Amino acid sequence: MPMSELTQPEPPLLEAEPPEAAALAPAAGADAPAARPRRTAVLLGAGLTGAGLALLVVGLLAPLVTVATLVLVLVGLVLAGAGGSRLGRAVAGPGFDLTYWLAMAWLVLLVGVALLAPVLPFAEHEDVASTLLEEPFARPDLASEHPLGTNGFGLDLLARSVYGARSSLLIALSAVVIGTIIGGAVGLLAGYFQKSVDRVVGVLTNSLLAVPPLILLIALATVLEPKLRNIAFSLALLTIPSMVRLARATTMAYANREFVVAARALGATRGRIMLRELLPNVLLPIVSLAIVMISILIVAEASLSFLGLGIQPPAPTWGNMIAEGEGDVFQEHPQVVLVPGAFLFLTVFAFNLVGEKARARWDSRSVKL
Amino acid sequence: MTRKLALRVGELVLVLLIVSLGVFSLMALLPGDPAVAILGAGQPPEAYADLREQLGLDEPTFSRYLDWLVSAAQGDLGRSVVPPQSEVVDRIVSALPVSLQIAVMGLVMAMLIAVPVAMWSAYHEGGMVDRLISAGTFALLSVPSFLAGLLLIMLVVDGTGWFPRSEWVRLGEGDLLGNLHHAFLPALTVALAELAMFARVLRGDLITTLREDFILAARAKGMPPLRVLFSDALRPSSFSLVTLMGLSLGRLIGSTVIVEYLFSLPGMGSLVVNAANQGDFPMVQGAVLVIAVLYVLINAGIDLSYGYLDPRTRRAHV
Numbered sequence: 001m002p003m004s005e006l007t008q009p010e011p012p013l014l015e016a017e018p019p020e021a022a023a024l025a026p027a028a029g030a031d032a033p034a035a036r037p038r039r040t041a042v043l044l045g046a047g048l049t050g051a052g053l054a055l056l057v058v059g060l061l062a063p064l065v066t067v068a069t070l071v072l073v074l075v076g077l078v079l080a081g082a083g084g085s086r087l088g089r090a091v092a093g094p095g096f097d098l099t100y101w102l103a104m105a106w107l108v109l110l111v112g113v114a115l116l117a118p119v120l121p122f123a124e125h126e127d128v129a130s131t132l133l134e135e136p137f138a139r140p141d142l143a144s145e146h147p148l149g150t151n152g153f154g155l156d157l158l159a160r161s162v163y164g165a166r167s168s169l170l171i172a173l174s175a176v177v178i179g180t181i182i183g184g185a186v187g188l189l190a191g192y193f194q195k196s197v198d199r200v201v202g203v204l205t206n207s208l209l210a211v212p213p214l215i216l217l218i219a220l221a222t223v224l225e226p227k228l229r230n231i232a233f234s235l236a237l238l239t240i241p242s243m244v245r246l247a248r249a250t251t252m253a254y255a256n257r258e259f260v261v262a263a264r265a266l267g268a269t270r271g272r273i274m275l276r277e278l279l280p281n282v283l284l285p286i287v288s289l290a291i292v293m294i295s296i297l298i299v300a301e302a303s304l305s306f307l308g309l310g311i312q313p314p315a316p317t318w319g320n321m322i323a324e325g326e327g328d329v330f331q332e333h334p335q336v337v338l339v340p341g342a343f344l345f346l347t348v349f350a351f352n353l354v355g356e357k358a359r360a361r362w363d364s365r366s367v368k369l
Numbered sequence: 370m371t372r373k374l375a376l377r378v379g380e381l382v383l384v385l386l387i388v389s390l391g392v393f394s395l396m397a398l399l400p401g402d403p404a405v406a407i408l409g410a411g412q413p414p415e416a417y418a419d420l421r422e423q424l425g426l427d428e429p430t431f432s433r434y435l436d437w438l439v440s441a442a443q444g445d446l447g448r449s450v451v452p453p454q455s456e457v458v459d460r461i462v463s464a465l466p467v468s469l470q471i472a473v474m475g476l477v478m479a480m481l482i483a484v485p486v487a488m489w490s491a492y493h494e495g496g497m498v499d500r501l502i503s504a505g506t507f508a509l510l511s512v513p514s515f516l517a518g519l520l521l522i523m524l525v526v527d528g529t530g531w532f533p534r535s536e537w538v539r540l541g542e543g544d545l546l547g548n549l550h551h552a553f554l555p556a557l558t559v560a561l562a563e564l565a566m567f568a569r570v571l572r573g574d575l576i577t578t579l580r581e582d583f584i585l586a587a588r589a590k591g592m593p594p595l596r597v598l599f600s601d602a603l604r605p606s607s608f609s610l611v612t613l614m615g616l617s618l619g620r621l622i623g624s625t626v627i628v629e630y631l632f633s634l635p636g637m638g639s640l641v642v643n644a645a646n647q648g649d650f651p652m653v654q655g656a657v658l659v660i661a662v663l664y665v666l667i668n669a670g671i672d673l674s675y676g677y678l679d680p681r682t683r684r685a686h687v
Contacts, residue, residue: 203380203383203384203387204387206380206384207384207387207388207391209619210384210385210387210388210661210664210665211388211391211657211660211661211664212618212619212622212623212660212661212664213619213620213623214619214622214623214626214627215622215623215626215641215657215660215661218626218641218642218645218653218657219392219395219645219653219657220395220398221645222395222644222645222648222650222653223395223396223398223399224398295511299513302513302515303513303514303515303623303627306515306627307626307627307630307642307645307646308642308646309642309645309646319515322515322516322519325519326519326631330519330523331523334523337516337519337520337523341516341519341520344513344516345511345512345516348511348513349507349508349511352507352510352511353507
């Protein structure tokens with residue numbers, strides 16, 4: 001048995017525990033006794049969640065100083081999180097992962113709202129002429145007409161973030177689909193035929209990888225008009241090399257397995273072997289890579305818009321909304337950066353989490369992030 | 370070994386040629402006449418003719434590519450088409466050191482933060498601090514560098530006023546402290562983008578290493594934990610980290626570009642972004658070519674170094 005005592009908490013090695021850890025320690029200790037009656041666990045979890053949510057609401061609504069609000073919100077979040085996962089584990093079993101479900105809920109909510117945005121009662125998001133009378137840089141106030149505030153033209157930040165989600169998600173998803181189909185097909189062919197096909201494909205993918213991703217995007221943005229279709233095309237180009245590599249490696253791993261040899265011995269054509277025998281095995285790792293890829297592409301698209309090379313304002317994207325806060329604007333009006341920033345962070349985080357989970361389950365060769 | 374090396378070099382040259390062809394033919398993607406696209410409509414006809422002449426647009430495409438490649442190899446990347454029409458090479462030569470400094474400083478800072486964090490985390494695997502660190506680094510992975518940079522500016526520059534927002538003191542003008550003072554925040558932003566990944570990978574490897582028998586032996590001899598971690602556990606755990614540093618070079622370049630733009634530093638990133646925004650075509654071509662060549666060469670260097678770091682990989686593949 002390798003040293004299990006190394007994993008036990010030892011005398012502090014580098015420094016004292018941060019205070020928040022110390023405060024949470026008793027709560028963690030309560031996990032240990034597995035025999036704790038289930039009803040108590042449910043009650044405790046529900047209580048913690050309730051208290052946390054209550055603190056959260058008080059923090060958000062009460063007219064307090066910024067620091068106090070922040071502390072209340074943070075403590076509320078931590079409590080609600082701890083309580084929620086306790087509740088979930090008590091109800092759904094020890095494998096329950098609250099963060100994963102929250103991430104899924106966020107993604108479903110975001111996609112739903114983004115799809116329905118034109119029919120939902122949002123304030124103006126793009127037409128500057130119609131908001132001449134609106135207050136510019138309105139502070140976020142959940143009870144008001146602009147719950148997350150407005151930007152310098154009086155455009156509603158919530159509406160802009162939702163419409164930004166439309167273009168971000170549309171661009172990233174279509175780029176991933178294009179990249180996965182092309183990259184997967186090329187990789188499958190290279191992995192199956194090997195030899196000279198593999199060499200040519202290898203040199204071409206290496207050439208695509210020879211330009212750092214963002215630089216490639218900037219170079220393409222110099223010549224292509226900043227339209228949704230063009231940006232999706234450029235982003236798809238970024239995904240192709242890694243898709244090709246993964247599909248090729250997975251195909252090669254399966255190409256000489258018994259079931260493929262058996263199919264060949266039975267006289268199956270190459271096309272049939274690739275489509276019916278190899279593709280189903282290559283598909284899952286590729287799809288899980290594609291999910292991780294979505295978050296990378298969302299960040300890439302946002303970076304491009306932030307640099308002024310993506311979709312042009314006043315049409316909203318998260319990147320160009322954040323860019324509005326450059327200079328001195330965001331010192332006085334932090335919501336201009338924080339609102340789209342929060343949307344961007346939550347979405348990327350959610351896709352990362354879901355993608356990691358998918359890779360851990362489906363791609364045996366996956367590298368830990 | 371020699372044959373493999375020759376094959377490797379051959380492929381490298383081929384890749385560089387394809388990249389240069391790609392960079393050159395970017396202009397073919399411009400809709401319509403490149404001269405009109407660059408200058409905009411409504412200029413006198415002579416202006417278009419001059420620019421066409423300057424860019425050599427009247428000659429056949431392939432001979433233009435050869436001319437461009439030959440002069441690029443001789444260190445001439447043409448002139449910018451935006452006034453003051455300076456030599457592209459001169460601008461790149463003055464911008465490159467800034468970017469290199471930010472990138473290297475960022476990388477070093479990322480390591481300085483990531484190594485102790487990963488050690489603490491791995492040594493106390495499963496503890497509350499470890500779980501907080503793991504959650505924190507996973508969250509940090511989802512923060513794009515421009516967002517991290519803006520938040521840092523908001524918290525540090527506006528909060529304390531300790532660091533400047535957007536000036537730059539060149540290295541080699543005597544004022545080393547001033548230079549470091551100006552480079553600190555940009556480098557920290559770059560480091561934030563890198564360190565989460567480093568810390569996670571190193572933590573994973575350290576946990577595996579700490580279960581090995583030789584660590585048990587070292588501890589049984591009564592060596593203090595810090596000594597065990599630094600002199601016994603770190604080296605065998607750092608191989609994936611070195612691989613990862615090579616793999617994340619592209620991201621490092623990307624975040625350096627964004628950080629330079631954000632802090633208005635006179636580096637390659639600002640150069641290429643401004644050129645792209647102004648439609649300064651020769652500048653974009655030159656900068657992209659230089660960045661791509663450097664990137665390919667550094668990657669090839671890293672690949673070769675694996676053979677020395679870990680003899681097992683020498684025979685693994687071509």
